[in-house]
Amino acid sequence: MEPPAARRRVTIVDVARHARVSTTAVSKVLRGAYGASPEMRAKVRRSIDELGYRPHTGARALRGQTYTIGVMLPDIRNPFFPEILDGITGSLEDTEYQVFLGPGCNGEKAEARVTEAMIDRSMDGIVMVAPVSSRARLEHVASAVPTVVIGRHGSSPLYDTVADDDIEGASLVVGHLAGLGHRRIAHIDHHETDPARLAEMPNARRADGYRQAMRAHGLEESIDVVSTSYTQEGGYEGAKQLLTRPHRPTAVFAGADVVAMGVLEAVGEAGLSVPGDISVAGYDNTTLAAFAPISLTSVDQAGHEMGRNAVRLLLDRIAGRHRPSSRVMLSPTLVPRRTTAPPSS
Amino acid sequence: MEPPAARRRVTIVDVARHARVSTTAVSKVLRGAYGASPEMRAKVRRSIDELGYRPHTGARALRGQTYTIGVMLPDIRNPFFPEILDGITGSLEDTEYQVFLGPGCNGEKAEARVTEAMIDRSMDGIVMVAPVSSRARLEHVASAVPTVVIGRHGSSPLYDTVADDDIEGASLVVGHLAGLGHRRIAHIDHHETDPARLAEMPNARRADGYRQAMRAHGLEESIDVVSTSYTQEGGYEGAKQLLTRPHRPTAVFAGADVVAMGVLEAVGEAGLSVPGDISVAGYDNTTLAAFAPISLTSVDQAGHEMGRNAVRLLLDRIAGRHRPSSRVMLSPTLVPRRTTAPPSS
DNA sequence: TTGAAAGCGCTAACAA
DNA sequence: TTGTTAGCGCTTTCAA
Numbered sequence: 162m163e164p165p166a167a168r169r170r171v172t173i174v175d176v177a178r179h180a181r182v183s184t185t186a187v188s189k190v191l192r193g194a195y196g197a198s199p200e201m202r203a204k205v206r207r208s209i210d211e212l213g214y215r216p217h218t219g220a221r222a223l224r225g226q227t228y229t230i231g232v233m234l235p236d237i238r239n240p241f242f243p244e245i246l247d248g249i250t251g252s253l254e255d256t257e258y259q260v261f262l263g264p265g266c267n268g269e270k271a272e273a274r275v276t277e278a279m280i281d282r283s284m285d286g287i288v289m290v291a292p293v294s295s296r297a298r299l300e301h302v303a304s305a306v307p308t309v310v311i312g313r314h315g316s317s318p319l320y321d322t323v324a325d326d327d328i329e330g331a332s333l334v335v336g337h338l339a340g341l342g343h344r345r346i347a348h349i350d351h352h353e354t355d356p357a358r359l360a361e362m363p364n365a366r367r368a369d370g371y372r373q374a375m376r377a378h379g380l381e382e383s384i385d386v387v388s389t390s391y392t393q394e395g396g397y398e399g400a401k402q403l404l405t406r407p408h409r410p411t412a413v414f415a416g417a418d419v420v421a422m423g424v425l426e427a428v429g430e431a432g433l434s435v436p437g438d439i440s441v442a443g444y445d446n447t448t449l450a451a452f453a454p455i456s457l458t459s460v461d462q463a464g465h466e467m468g469r470n471a472v473r474l475l476l477d478r479i480a481g482r483h484r485p486s487s488r489v490m491l492s493p494t495l496v497p498r499r500t501t502a503p504p505s506s
Numbered sequence: 507m508e509p510p511a512a513r514r515r516v517t518i519v520d521v522a523r524h525a526r527v528s529t530t531a532v533s534k535v536l537r538g539a540y541g542a543s544p545e546m547r548a549k550v551r552r553s554i555d556e557l558g559y560r561p562h563t564g565a566r567a568l569r570g571q572t573y574t575i576g577v578m579l580p581d582i583r584n585p586f587f588p589e590i591l592d593g594i595t596g597s598l599e600d601t602e603y604q605v606f607l608g609p610g611c612n613g614e615k616a617e618a619r620v621t622e623a624m625i626d627r628s629m630d631g632i633v634m635v636a637p638v639s640s641r642a643r644l645e646h647v648a649s650a651v652p653t654v655v656i657g658r659h660g661s662s663p664l665y666d667t668v669a670d671d672d673i674e675g676a677s678l679v680v681g682h683l684a685g686l687g688h689r690r691i692a693h694i695d696h697h698e699t700d701p702a703r704l705a706e707m708p709n710a711r712r713a714d715g716y717r718q719a720m721r722a723h724g725l726e727e728s729i730d731v732v733s734t735s736y737t738q739e740g741g742y743e744g745a746k747q748l749l750t751r752p753h754r755p756t757a758v759f760a761g762a763d764v765v766a767m768g769v770l771e772a773v774g775e776a777g778l779s780v781p782g783d784i785s786v787a788g789y790d791n792t793t794l795a796a797f798a799p800i801s802l803t804s805v806d807q808a809g810h811e812m813g814r815n816a817v818r819l820l821l822d823r824i825a826g827r828h829r830p831s832s833r834v835m836l837s838p839t840l841v842p843r844r845t846t847a848p849p850s851s
Numbered sequence: 852t853t854g855a856a857a858g859c860g861c862t863a864a865c866a867a
Numbered sequence: 868t869t870g871t872t873a874g875c876g877c878t879t880t881c882a883a
Contacts, residue, residue: 172876183854188878196852218627219572220876222564223859229627231606237591238793243582250610259623261576262607265595278604282563282574282627393797426798448583452738453771455799517860528870533862541868565860568875 171214180208191216192225222283230475231279232288233263233272239419240447241464245290245311248468256476258285269294276302286475295357307478309471315361316488321474323489325462327363330493331370331414332377333460334442337495338412339378341503343440346380347410349399349420352388364391367416367444383410391416396423404431411439411504418443418450421457421500436502446496456499463491516559525553536561537570567628573601575820576624577633578608578617584764585792586809590635590656593813601821603630614639621647631820640702652823654816660706661833666819668834670807672708675838676715676759677722678805679787682840683757684723686848688785691725692755694744694765697733709736712761712789728755736761741768749776756784756849763788763795766802770845781847791841801844808836 173191177184182201189197190205197205208214218227232249234242250260261284263275272294279287280302287302291312302308303319310322331348338346348371351364359365368386375384387402389395396415400423403410415421421443428435435441443450446461470489477484518536522529527546534542535550542550553559563572577594579587595605606629608620617639624632625647632647636657647653648664655667676693683691693716696709704710713731720729732747734740741760745768748755760766766788773780780786788795791806815834822829 170876173878174876184877185854185856185879186852189853192878194878198852201852215622215626217567217876219564219567220859221878222562222567223861223876224878227564227627229623232609237582237588238585240583246582246609259620260609262582262609264577264591264605264607275604277560281560282572422797422799429799449794452767454774515860518862519860529861530863530870530872531868534869537862539863543868546869562860565875566862568860568877569862 170217171212172217173214175212176205176208176214179212180204226285226479227283228257228259229282229284230258230260230286230288230472231263231276231282231284232260232290233266233275233279233292234290235266235272235292237262237264240449241418241445241462242290244462244464245468245471248465248470249288249472250468251465252469252472258476266292269298273298280305285479288471288475291363293358296361307475309475309478311467311471312363313361314363314366316486318486321471321478321487321489323467323470323474323491325363325467325493326490327366327493328370328373330444330460330462331367332374333493333495334414334444334458335371335374335378335380337458337497338414338440338442338501339374339380341412341440341501343412343504344380345383345385345408345410346375346412346414347385347387347403348414348416349396349403349424350386350388350416351391351395364416371414385410389420391420393419393423393426396420396425397427398423400424400427404428404433409439412501413439413441415441415443418445418447418457418459421459422449422455425455425457425500435500437505440501440504442501450496450498458498458501459496460493461496462493466491515562516557517562518559520557521550521553521559524557525549571630571824572628573603574627574629575603575605575631575633575817576608576621576627576629577605577635578611578620578624578637579635580611580617580637582607582609585794586763586790586807587635589807589809590813590816593810593815594633594817595813596810597814597817603821611637614643618643625650630824633816633820636708638703641706652820654820656812656816657708658706659708659711661831663831666816666823666832666834668812668815668819668836670708670812670836670838672711672838673715673718675789675805675807676712677719678838678840679759679789679803680716680719680723680725682803682842683759683785683787683846684719684725686757686785686846688757688849689725690728690730690753690755691720691757691759692730692732692748693759693761694741694748694769695731695733695761696736696740709761716759730755734765736765738764738768738771741765742772743768745769745772749773749778754784757846758784758786760786760788763790763792763802763804766804766845767794767800770800770802780845782850785846785849787846795841795843803843803846804841805838806841807838811836 173184173187176187266272286307289310300319308320350368353359387399389399443457443459446459450457450459518529518532521532611617631652634655645664653665695713698704732744734744788802788804791804795802795804
């Protein structure tokens with residue numbers, strides 16, 4: 162008399178026995194591989210359902226795929242990232258692939274930990290959203306597993322990239338404000354010291370785009386960039402500085418929506434009104450921007466599209482298609498709301 | 507002459523050879539298992555570093571642990587969940603465990619897909635945050651892998667639970683408002699039909715707590731609950747209804763911060779001011795509530811603590827400690843801000 | 852079209 | 868204390 166053993170997981174062997182075929186046959190059916198008659202497929206399918214069999218991913222990992230896609234998100238709090246994530250999960254919904262998020266990636270070290278963990282787990286593909294790691298690190302990851310980098314400029318032969326045209330986005334904002342009649346349009350940037358990263362990060366592009374657009378509108382004399390950080394505090398500090406200017410700007414283009422939130426706070430504290438005394442625009446078109454009491458003019462980056470494109474490129478690579486690396490560049494759109502209006506003067 | 511083969515991953519065999527010991531020895535060192543001399547440990551450690559060896563999780567999964575914890579988050583957009591997540595990742599930072607998030611779990615079907623995927627991947631433990639699945643489903647998961655359920659009342663011998671005392675939270679809000687002099691305090695609830703779930707969901711507790719507290723303050727005649735949903739739209743709709751009451755409430759207790767956002771919107775549209783004409787309180791103390799221009803009175807659930815407790819319970823179970831299931835109940839605190847004030851009358 | 856069998860990288864029972 | 872070795876569940880080569 163044996164004690165009732167802990168229930169063992171149903172394996173491919175059980176299915177094979179139940180269907181009276183070989184394990185090879187079951188494996189073939191599972192993977193939709195060539196070389197199995199329709200009758201055999203049907204038989205195996207039935208046994209799989211009856212027994213409630215599910216493939217063991219660890220065992221699969223030793224020989225083939227894991228049907229797992231890892232997504233590295235730097236900051237789960239940034240309300241822009243869920244859009245990208247929806248684009249990713251949405252296009253993977255009807256496939257066997259499962260998405261897992263590596264959370265808490267603030268800084269190079271944390272990014273390395275998460276990506277290594279994904280590689281250790283034999284994930285089939287990795288999507289890195291707005292990584293801060295060095296190019297060398299990204300290429301290290303990409304050399305181990307198919308990789309797509311979202312939201313960073315600068316390409317590599319080892320990975321594909323999907324990014325928003327930040328130059329164009331900045332230009333849309335400046336064009337909008339200039340069109341309303343603003344001349345003194347200031348910009349709040351994210352301060353970046355690392356020169357290597359500088360060229361690849363979206364914030365630098367936005368600042369460049371701002372400068373270019375200002376020149377294009379004949380406003381180069383009014384170019385005014387404050388470098389703080391892409392956080393609410395950064396926006397608050399930046400706005401404080403701008404408000405003490407002898408000739409106060411009539412409009413502020415914040416490099417991100419969260420930054421604009423800080424600007425709104427500082428402007429409110431200074432007893433000024435938006436857009437009466439000062440217009441404010443953000444970037445990312447987050448849910449926060451759309452929230453009625455705030456109603457922030459912002460730039461929409463088409464996060465869904467970014468996610469969809471990333472998946473398309475990734476599956477293509479996983480399927481083994483050898484091709485030069487791609488760069489997808491998406492066009493942003495302006496969403497004018499109530500924080501921007503003609504200057505009062 | 508061979509073509510340069512694709513670089514093979516360093517395995518335990520390579521390490522063993524390099525250190526001139528057996529693979530068993532390496533395995534023991536890796537797992538900190540009993541039976542390896544300090545000299546051997548040192549030797550193996552050195553080889554591991556020199557070769558850059560990392561354990562293959564899939565291979566580990568076949569025999570032992572994967573050092574992976576899966577967290578199921580129903581809605582990545584809910585600004586309360588990152589708090590819990592921080593609590594989880596924070597307490598796992600100095601361990602070998604890695605956290606992965608299963609995203610996009612809206613509804614029972616999606617929850618089942620994600621949890622099955624976690625089980626297939628031999629994750630060592632699962633944390634389910636505010637799941638909507640039936641008790642039977644939760645127990646199915648828990649019978650396959652150590653599980654902790656966060657944010658749901660009602661216990662099971664198969665899994666541990668961590669929850670906030672929603673009755674107390676509701677009581678804090680009502681007490682605060684009543685203390686300010688309000689009598690007509692209304693509540694916006696999340697509509698729930700499933701009777702089984704009804705008893706376990708926090709929203710029901712909050713509504714019950716509201717009713718109990720109203721009675722305790724002798725305000726049972728003023729009890730007024732509108733059932734919509736825990737979304738911004740739900741708050742908007744609910745407020746619309748409340749504002750058409752012949753005797754308009756002077757304070758609204760929204761069951762969640764997002765709901766309160768919708769209330770603020772509706773109140774603003776009606777040309778009323780907060781807190782001048784009507785006080786508004788939320789629940790969750792999200793970053794949104796703390797945001798200065800909004801400054802919403804809310805209830806803090808100590809998300810960090812929830813996450814920390816969940817991990818503690820999970821690791822305990824994973825370590826194989828057999829014990830009856832635990833229920834951890836945390837006490838919320840009230841965070842009064844500028845959306846609540848004495849009634850104007 | 853079908854199946855037998857080797858082996859992926861690791862852990863753990865057992866032997867030395 | 869140290870090493871040998873048998874699998875874990877799957878994929879894939881190769882033979883029938």
